[in-house]
Amino acid sequence: MIFAVPRCSCQKMRNYRASGFHYRTFKQRRLSNLGDVNQAQLYSRFCSISQFEASSQTLDQPSVPPLNIEEFLEKAVLDSQWHSIEQVSSSNLTPSAIYNALSKLREEPDSVLALIQKLGFECLDVRSLCLAVAVVCRLPLPQPALLLLKRALNGGVATNQELFDELVLAHESLSLSSSIALDFLIRACCGLKRAEDALECFYLMKDQGILPKIESCNDLLSVLSKLNKIDTAWALYAEMFRLRIPSTVITFNIMINVLCKEGKLKKAKAFIGHMEGFGFKPTVVTFNTIIHGYCSRGKLEGAHEIFDTMKKKGIRPDSYSYGSLISGLCKEGKLEEASALFGKMVDERLVPTAVTYNMLIDGYCNKGNLTMAFLYRDEMVSKGIMPTVSTYNLLIHALFMGGRAAEADGFIKEMGERGMAPDAITYNILINGYCKEGNAKKAFDLHAEMLSKGIHSSAATYTSLIYVLSKQKRMQEADNLFKRIVGKGIFPDVIMFNALIDGHCINGNMARAFMLLKEMDTRKVSPDEVTFNTLMQGLCREGKIEEARGLLNQMKDRGIKPDHISYNTLISGYSRKGEIKDALTVRDEMLGKGFNPTLLTYNALIQGLCKNKEGEHAEELLKEMVSKGITPDDSTYFFLIEGLG
Template structure:
């Protein structure tokens, strides 16, 4: 509980300008309620409204709703009745706060009304409305719901800016509302924790500092929460600032505080300072516990200081702190990182003999260690041991073993292992299936990949889009364009997007097998899908048409790629030139070159060679014609 001596409250109010709020008489006993007087509405309404029936009088909206809320058995039904719908437009932010203030002694009614306004009337409460309900809940010690609303308010104000119309922030409004509300100082500690909870640790630290300036002494739980958040985001200097401030303010630090600071020391990289810190911790009456030792063991292992880590492991037994599964797994991982997998396995057996049951993490640690050393037989042995102990292999286990076999060039063993696991009714993660399909493609086995994909699809597996695209590419590399087109069609039926790489592979393959017209249809699909064709697609199509002696189509595509996509491929350009020159059609070539020059194509040395060859060819043809006519 936060300390609340009477001298702090005047300081709290005086720390803000008098224009924020005014107050009359406060009794400073922590058990005394603040006496409330209804404030008048800020609206200026006609006095003639008082001649209307109560349910139609806008002046009566606060009184009417407050009266309805007293009927506990039918809060919502009364609030949703037609009797008050006529005056609901008069329910503004000021009126909402007044209703909440009248419900201070009944937090359930206040919360019902607040949620009704927010959810049923679709009115976004102001920052002040939120602060009033927060004070009501905190005063009634309904801390869980208060924390939820605090996080919601922070999300709206600080992140989304929904309630940001007020010139004052959350903190100022919380303080301002203390004039009219019964309030519990713990709400200001909760604000620190709420900021940390949503990841805004800087705002949490700022609130912590403001609380101290206002003489609101934080409790150890709020301080520890802030320390944990600062540590998580690597605010090391600020951690020590808060820690020292706790000592200065007389906040009694506990074992959790020291464990957080031990973790901070380890993150700071200064593990050698830990000894002195532990001594100070013991001077204050706190013995290092399991969390402390596990933090240090983990830090030493990460720094590859295994001797120090195992020294602490032995000290734990001396101090009567029994190492846990986390301790053993951390040490095993440290040994595996050093390549000492057999020693890690021995430690694993020691752990089991001491009555600690291994979990999936400890087994995976050994599997990873043996896999890195290429000892796949030991990996399989551990895998079967896991299954025998009713520990189901997870995605990490499967992926590590499959990856190990693939790295050793033993994909068949990986596939067999997967089949064995399926016989044990172990669910194979889809990412492992995707990995295997892609691995088969990379090894140049697209037909095996396609067959494997069909088989596992019967079990309900749906491949990822990238996996299918990779398989399409691989099939085309081996000229199996029909199978690639079927797979492409399947993808489209399942609303999977065929990427440019897959389109490119199919187009190149179609052109290679003299099906350039079909390839051009795919070009139209690419353009229609808002994708951009590249140089390789351009080259495949143009060369395809050139090889089929459809030079007009090739020229047309050269222009299209240049004008629409700024793709200029000299190799494609020279392929077109060569077709004209091979038949000695230099006259038409000159006309085509003029057109191509206008769209940006520039001849090079190879173009000149082709033209010279074309001129020679033309001269030879002329001589043949002349000789034929003379004969």
């Protein structure tokens, strides 16, 4: 598209300058590299400019450059006399001089990049930067220009409006017909996930009568989707349609993904016909997006239908297609089907990734089938696929869950031998595992090691440590740790509060437990049924059953639904006191709320009946529980023998 700049806009900016108005210059400090600097290093023109070697010079070479600094810089750059530039006084390198030098090098984008590299990015003001971007845009690859703009945006020393206006002037100064630099401004904002800034640039271009390129629009739609700004994405898509910016397959794929995020899977499926109507053939990415959408919502039947449709249209499923289905099946616990599909994937000569193996390993670990989990780990190693930190995390967690903590240390050693370092998740799994085993020393040693490596503790880490201190009746230490956590600015959640409340309840510190309940309200942390069940159990242990029953009413007042544990706690409390009538009343209330009696319910009632010497009624309850498919345990028979004896 021909780039045309309204004369009034540019003339207005010149008038500002004539009246003494200047945009902010960049601060004299070196800006930090962006997170994507590694990507930039791939491009030799800017990020991997070869080291400049100064040619041998005589000792009497003049150190002062000619008075015309612009011509001097141009000649030094074109002749690669980089050592000469180093001798230039900083007072001579004014923003105006640099701008004029860059203007003289307008046909040499490689040289412009080299000059910026030598002078330092901080020497550029907004005007020079935008001129440099406009020149560098002529290179075949976009990354150097994008990196310049990202550094400017990240530095926070120029607004979008300022950058946009200067880019317009730079285009006019260079008599460029393309608006690519303005598109790059949108794409730079998108690369930094600054969706609002990118949108502002889009509408600035629209107001100038310039249509953004579809690549820029796709980048903007994509970042809006990733940030879950769904409504904004649809508004932008409608604006693109109104402006007649032609869509591509990528555009349709992004909008299908947006529909999947909204849960509108049928519309996503129908969108395939919509894009075909515009003459676009769906790709493997199109179908993979919808398959993933169905699988993420547990709708495996729909996912399989899309998978079959894909093959009927002659599009060969890839590793991602199979991976989504395998992941969905594993989440649903359908491991045999997942394994069978994995076999088909291998038969199709598709190479599974570590992610695919991790899905299967996770599925079997969750089922407690460590044999199969380890078989898949061994298989991936035999195929030369390196296990990831996630692989080890899954297996270590499964070992603790299976009571095989002793083997966990061996896996940590193996990780080290493979050059992998445990991450925050690894440490949390280990700390939580040892805390549940009651090994406080090991847990705290691991926590110290974690901190020494610069890995930050989370609320989950501290909750595990509070838990183990509480179980060991070290409540003063648990309280002190809680205070330190809050002092560090870590927001205690309901799980952390519950761990501390449970410790005080078990240790008979009910006053402190209720103080923590009040603190939860102060910190606006909503208690849950676990919080109240814990407090009720603590009161029942002290024989304060009526107070515990009062908490049941408090739960209802707060909109918290009592569960079977709430009712069983009261039934047990009344039964231990021999108040069987009240226990049966609570049992009836429990049944009225749709909760079926459990083994705990029957054991508590049988204990209460036997305590009241009502053995016959206890035997009737025994028959009832067996008829309901509930198997009596040792406690059941102990209560009966004690009562009947």
